[in-house]
Amino acid sequence: MSRFEEFGKRIDEEVSKLRSVDSFEDFGKQVDEKLAAVKQFVSEDVAPETEKRTAQFLREASEKLAEAAGWLEKRRAARQDDSTNSNNSTDSTKASV
Numbered sequence: 001m002s003r004f005e006e007f008g009k010r011i012d013e014e015v016s017k018l019r020s021v022d023s024f025e026d027f028g029k030q031v032d033e034k035l036a037a038v039k040q041f042v043s044e045d046v047a048p049e050t051e052k053r054t055a056q057f058l059r060e061a062s063e064k065l066a067e068a069a070g071w072l073e074k075r076r077a078a079r080q081d082d083s084t085n086s087n088n089s090t091d092s093t094k095a096s097v
Helices: 003-017 023-097
Strands: none
Touching: 003 023
């Protein structure tokens, strides 16, 4: 069972305990305790995994952007070469006339 599933099971158990609360004050105390447990779970288990996945995603996106930039640079260079070659052939044609 994963930690997340284990946590969900614990939440279910605690909710069933809340149903037997006698006073609003007891309910408030239990809610505060459970919220602290949820905050701890998120900061210790969920956040690190999310940060890890986000970092990996950003690395992959960076690689793809670098590839796209290279493609654009090659395309631009090819256009410049084509226009330079066109101008040179036009100039030589004019010179021979």
